[in-house]
Amino acid sequence: MRTRPSARWRTRVDEEATEVSAGTLAASDAFLAELFPESLLAATDRALLAFESDVRVLGALDDEQVFEAIKRVVLVLNEINEAHDGAGYETGEREELCLYIDQTLTEHGIDVPALASRRGIDRTEITDDWRDW
Secondary structure, eight states, X not given: OOOOHHHHHHHHHHHHHHHXXXXXXXXXXXXXXXXXXXXXXXXXXXXXXXXXXHHHHHTTSOHHHHHHHHHHHHHHHHHXXXXXXXXXXXXXXXXXXXXXXXXXXXXXXXXXXXXXXXXXXOGGGTTTTTOOO
16 A cells, blocks of 8 residues: 555654754744644545545446545545645645545556546546546
């Protein structure tokens, strides 16, 4: 299983806090705890965990079921982003989340390029119908 983006973000926050504590980074130069507040990290982690559970039981059964799982996680991530003033996920985070969704599907036996193709879209567009972030 791939590392969730939220886990990587939490690690970066922790590393920055360690640098500030060690005196190798000025507190005024630290920004990651503000960029990734615990509320964002925890909510994102819960959303991705639920998505993983959804996909685990799906397999490659039915395109509509797979897209319903994608839709559910994207709508929850929309809510999380909105709860953080629409600034929870910037460009880099958006890309990480989309890649994570794609890779999670792939790891569970879903042929994402074929799935997307059957819908007439590119694999990079599988979240686009619902994504606000």
